[in-house]
Amino acid sequence: MQQIGSKWWKFDFHTHTPASMDYGKADHQIKQTMTPRQWLLDYIQHGIECIAVTDHNTGSWIDRLKIEAENLRSEGHSIYIFPSIEITAHGNIHILGIFDIDKTSSFISQIIGATNYSGTEGDSDAVTQISPQDVIDLIINRGGVAIPAHIDKASGLCTVHSSGATLKQILTNASAVEIIRTHDEYETNQPGSSPLHGYVSLQTGLPEVIGSDSHHPNRVGRAFTWVKMGTPSIDGLKLALFDGDDSLKRSDQYPNSPNIYAENRITSIKINKTKYCGRINEFSIQFHPWLNCIIGGRGSGKSTILEFMRTALGREKELEQLSSNKEMFNSYSKLAKKAQSRDDDGVFLEDSSIHVEYLKGENHYKLEWRYGDQQISINRIDGQNVIQEEGNVISRFPVKIFSQKQIYEISRSPNYLLNLIDESSIVNLTEWNYKWENEVSTIFQLRREVKDLKTNISTKSTLTGQLNDINQKIASIERSSHASILANYQKSLNQDNLIRNFITGNVDFLENITSYITQTRPIKLEVNPELFINQNETTTQNKILELQQKVEDNIITFNKTINDVTDEIKGLSNWFDSSALKQEIIANKNQYTTLVANLQASGVNNPSEYESLIGTRKALSERLSKIAADEKTIEQKESEIVQSYNKLVELRKEITARRRQFLVDINDNNANFKVNVDFCGDKQFLESSFRNAIDKNDTTFSNEIYNEDDNGFLNILNTKIKEISEDNDGIINKIQDLKNGFFDKTANTILDVKLSKRFFDFKNSLSEEEVTALICWFPSDSITVKYNDGRRFKDLSQGSAGQKAATVLAFLLSYGDDPIILDQPEDDLDNQLVYELIVKKIKESKCKRQIIIITHNPNIVVNGDSELVVSLSQQSGITDFLSFGGLQEREVRKNICDIMEGGRDAFSQRYRRIVSA
Structure with a gap:
């Protein structure tokens, strides 16, 4: 995939090939067998993508490596060769010259010739006839970057020269320096041992790079520098070196890839x-x-x-x-x-x-x-x-x-930042909204149930009076001389009904069973000779047929038993009609009939009202028992409403706490601004949210509710909230004071605001749903943004x-x-x-x-x-x-x-x- 824009490249600034005499060190075999492809693959294996090929005073392997690198890129590898050289300058100071990727071995030979190096190519057996400073200038003038090599080690600038003046003169036009161990490393291990004292004192600001200086495959990848650039080129490298720390990272400080992207x-x-x-x-x-x-x-x-x-x-x-x-x-x-x-x-x-x-x-x-x-x-x-x-x-x-x-x-209305803050995973508004809406829904549902229950119990007083009257009438009748006749009559009715219900109910039940059995037959096994042939199959078939016959036999037996029981119950009916108890019931009914006739003849009210009164008393008692249960239910549900409201309050505090938590790291890591969340401190949407709760989305009652002249109880509430901005419980109490003015039907002031007759009537006419919405209403949070003007933090509204x-x-x-x-x-x-x-x-x-x-x-x-x-x-x-x-x-x-x-x-x-x- 083609590289888009800039990235961090793993760059080895200092490498050697078999073109260097000392390549392989004591391992002479590796120098003879190493090929350009294998040499490059060793670097690819270590993730190196850009290689400055810096052989000693030669560039003989560069063209071969460039050809092989192109082949490897065509195979999907990322590898780029920067034609380079390690020049042995006058004083045996090694200087790296790195050039653009289009340069050739011939170009490097021209550089060597221009330095008047008289030694063996690939070796460091001589030095240039021009000074290190001139070598650096030559490299720069030929379009390259000049980097004094391993300045803290042998053949390094700082081990040859310790004088600050000399170092400054040589480094005037240098692009960077290669340092193997930093000054701090030397001093930490052994104070006063650093060869970099003179260099550090100059404070040149030169970028510090590191390379592997590998002379053997086993040294490849031991050190490198991350370089930020686009497609590898000398221009990209120059920009990175001029940029310094923003575009360069040494492997001893940043071993892992900086190419970390957001998910x-x-x-x-x-x-x-x-x-x-x-x-x-x-x-x-x-x-x-x-x-x-x-x-x-x-x-x-x-x-x-x-x-x-x-x-x-x-x-x-x-x-x-x-x-x-x-x-x-x-x-x-x-x-x-x-x-x-x-x-x-x-x-x-x-x-x-x-x-x-x-x-x-x-x-x-x-x-x-x-x-x-x-x-x-x-x-x-x-x-x-x-x-x-x-x-x-x-x-x-x-x-x-x-x-x-x-x-x-x-910037004009910072409260809109809340929408952005609430998108964070710390705030997790979706989860919080679910809990909030669930609690609000619970309060609405509980209050609806309480309202319905209170409608039911509103008849309690009337029903209690009716029951008292009924009881008095019943008591009056029962105190009369006819009480025993009436009592016997009532008892006989109950006995007769009980026995008749038993007989008819059971007869109906048994006849239904018989009817079901008659209409529903058990599943039979269809005998199929083609399916049941061998011994195992016929054995299973016979077993099923045997059980099937047993089921049919039992059904016949069961039907006979049901019929016998039915006949016995019908026999009970005949027996009861001729029983002594039945005769007592008939006698009691006759006594009652005679009593009624005699009372009517003498103008006395019909005692048959007694039966009706008994039924009415029972119904009234049941209704009053239900009301008593409803009263307990109301008490329980009102307790649940309080609990749910308390949860709502805690949730309201929680969302502010989450928002503040989100801002902690932001505020701690920024010296130029501070963003704070004020609990229930919103004024921008205060009126609209309140009016929405009481379903009065217009401008009426502005003197009582809110106006631009800072009148109205909402203005007073907002002022009181600001006065105690750090006291969440105190703020909740102030909000409750406002709500109580609506809940108290006699209140003619809210937060000391005198209510007009029209508003007094309006607030007392709120529906149950509107009152519930008001219970669940709280002002939104507000955002306060302050900026640093260089001296102190000021409110953003004061800024340009x-x-x-x-x-x-x-x-x-x-x-x-x-x-x-x-x-x-x-x-x-x-x-x-x-x-x-x-x-x-x-x-x-x-x-x-x-x-x-x-x-x-x-x-x-x-x-x-x-x-x-x-x-x-x-x-x-x-x-x-x-x-x-x-x-x-x-x-x-x-x-x-x-x-x-x-x-x-x-x-x-x-x-x-x-x-x-």
Whole structure:
């Protein structure tokens, strides 16, 4: 796969081949048998990709190695040869000269000739006739980099010269120095032993590299330097050396690869058939895992690329969520529509499509958006297979996208940062929302149940009075002389009903059983001679038939038993009709009938009312028992409501604690800004959220609720919350004081605000659902952002537009590992703010997360050390590329200087002498 932009290359600055006389040391056989291919494979095995072939005063193996390296690259290996030499300069000081990869053995021979080296090629048996300083100048003038070799070891500069003045003179134009052991290592092991004292005292600022200086295969890979550049070239190496620590890492300090990429990253965008981009041929950008900068003049379409990505990644609604300003979403909507004419704002055509490729760990996805269906399809790429998957694009493919206007709006209203904070795994808003909604739902359900139960028990007083009256009537009748007749009559009725119910119920039951058995027959085995032939089969068949006959016999027996029992029960009925008890029942009924007739004849009320009264008393008693049970249930459910509300309070505290926890590391690691979460401190959305709870989403009652003159109980609540901002329990109590004013029907003030008659009537007319919503209502948290003006931290509202935007941008770059895409974030920022805040944050963040920036500020591109720079222009109304690559590419550097105001100054600031390269 072709390298896109810059990366860290494993570079060995100091190597030897059999062309060096001392190659193999005592192992003479290895020198005779070593081939260029095997020599290179030894380095490949150790992950070395760039090799400076620095034989002693010769370049005879270089052409052979270059040919073999090309063959190995065609086989899929990553290996590059830098034609180089280790020159034995006057004074027996070894100096490495490293040249571009297109140079040859012949070129190296010319370098040797120019030094007037008179010794044996491949050996160090003589020195150059020119000074070490002249050797360095010669290498530099011939387009190479000059590095005094192993300056702390034998034949090294610092072991030959200790004088600071001499060292300074020789090192004036050196590109770097090779140091085997650092000064600190020497001093730690044995104070005063370091040969680097004179060099260290000069404070040259020269980059320090290390190579293996291997003269034998078993020494390959023992030391190397990580070098950050694009496709290996001398320009890339020079840039890295000028860049110093930002582009060089010694293996003794960084043994492991710095090429660590975020798990989630965008690998490419492909745009087809839009008005200005990809209209004729597909427009495609491949992205680097680290910092990508898209530059171009006005009208080049660079900002539209961001909006295309916003569309394909389903992030258009964020334009509404992160700001109350609808202008941004309206502008996007005008852009993201079908163009009706040449001058229309819309950029899409009927067959427009956008493909974004996204890497999640090892899984490669392609997100496809088409104008025709306005849908985003998710496709996983598995080798040659494309597997369509379901899911939510926003949750499955995280990315942050911010235009300059979004950043400006956030800086005006920092509370919108809560939406971003809540996306973090520490806050885990999805889990918290689930718990919160579950608890709110529980409170709503419990209060509905209590309301229904209270409706049921509202009749308790009436029913109790009715029961008292009934009991008095029954007692009056039972106290009369007819009480025994009435009692016997009631008893006889119950006896007769009980016996009759037993007889008829059991007869019906048994007849149902008989009917079921008659209508349902057991499953019979169909005898099939073809299935049951041999002895085992017929034995099994006979066993089943035997059991089948037994089942049928038992059914017949069971039917007979049922019929016998039924006859016995019917016989009981006949026996009962002639029994002594039946005669007593008949006598009691006759006595009752006679009593009724006599009472009616004498004008006495019908004592048959007694039976009705007994039934009524029973019904009333049952209803009152149910009410008593409901009262206990209400007590239990009201206790559950209190418990659930307490859980709600704890959850409300918990979300603030999670947000604050998320900010701990960010605040600790940033000296330029601080972001804090204030518990229930929101004022921006305070009124709207409260009105939504009480279902009064208009501007009425502003004097009581809230107005811009700081009147109303919400203003008072917000003030009281700020006064005790660190006391969460105290804040909850203040919020409860406000709610109590609504729950108390007699209250005519809320937080000392006098209520008008209209509002008094309104708050007392709230429905149960609205009261419950108010119980569950709490003000949102607020965000306080402070910036460092160089002397102290000040509230962001006091900052300039540039300070506000820079602070918000620095915050956005301070957390997370998901890709972030920014459009011209430097607007309103002066170069000092860009460098001190933004560039530093970019450099800190880009190895942890992918950054894509559309920019016209060269400081971001150059000093941010953009791994990939995409230069765009508009040709005949169509967006096209000017250049594509890393900063080492001459065409890229030229376009930065030509397109971006201050581009040349930015290069001068960073690379000094390389601007003219």
